[in-house]
Amino acid sequence: MHAPESGRAAAVDEVDLARAAEYSLLATLLMRSPDAGMLGRLAALRGDGSPLGLAHASLAKAAARTDADITAREHFALFVGLGRGELMPYASHYLTGFLHGRPLANLRQTLGRLGIERAETEAEPEDHAAILLEIMAGLASAEIAAPPGTEREIFDDYLAPWIASFFSDLEKSASVDFYAVVGTLGRTFMEIEIQGFLIPDL
Numbered sequence: 001m002h003a004p005e006s007g008r009a010a011a012v013d014e015v016d017l018a019r020a021a022e023y024s025l026l027a028t029l030l031m032r033s034p035d036a037g038m039l040g041r042l043a044a045l046r047g048d049g050s051p052l053g054l055a056h057a058s059l060a061k062a063a064a065r066t067d068a069d070i071t072a073r074e075h076f077a078l079f080v081g082l083g084r085g086e087l088m089p090y091a092s093h094y095l096t097g098f099l100h101g102r103p104l105a106n107l108r109q110t111l112g113r114l115g116i117e118r119a120e121t122e123a124e125p126e127d128h129a130a131i132l133l134e135i136m137a138g139l140a141s142a143e144i145a146a147p148p149g150t151e152r153e154i155f156d157d158y159l160a161p162w163i164a165s166f167f168s169d170l171e172k173s174a175s176v177d178f179y180a181v182v183g184t185l186g187r188t189f190m191e192i193e194i195q196g197f198l199i200p201d202l
Contacts (some may be wrong), residue, residue, distance in 0.1 A: 020141035027133035033075035062181040091127035096164035
């Protein structure tokens with residue numbers, strides 16, 4: 001995606017930077033399978049006793065017991081497949097049962113208003129989970145310039161209605177190991193975000 005870059009010099013607080021990192025990690029893992037280097041970095045993650053910390057610890061263990069070939073096969077089976085993958089990570093599919101539906105059309109209008117454009121090399125539609133998570137990472141980190149309230153708008157309108165269900169489906173997949181743990185991390189983080197966005201803006 002191409003987005004207007006933020007020219008703001010104001011520092012982004014540590015919580016939002018951590019949120020941006022979480023969104024970026026999930027976006028990366030959904031868009032492509034991790035290579036050996038990334039698996040090594042994931043295996044070094046440390047957790048704590050919080051739900052998110054426990055999910056990080058589980059991801060570290062899953063990364064340590066797998067390899068790039070296995071995760072590539074899992075990613076293919078889940079999201080590509082022979083004809084189609086096991087899961088369809090698109091807002092339109094989850095909300096309407098069809099691809100390229102009204103949610104995608106509405107999202108494109110919103111992104112156009114914000115000056116966020118689809119890259120010519122991007123094959124996936126904008127309502128792909130990874131692309132939406134990437135946009136949220138840019139908004140949380142202030143790398144994408146946007147009016148106040150944009151982050152809440154994108155999340156409430158285009159992620160909250162379906163993304164926790166998607167990650168729950170990923171978590172329950174019986175055909176994968178590593179990506180089931182990615183599902184747990186995603187579901188846990190999305191539940192935290194949903195609760196966070198319920199707090200009114202000051």
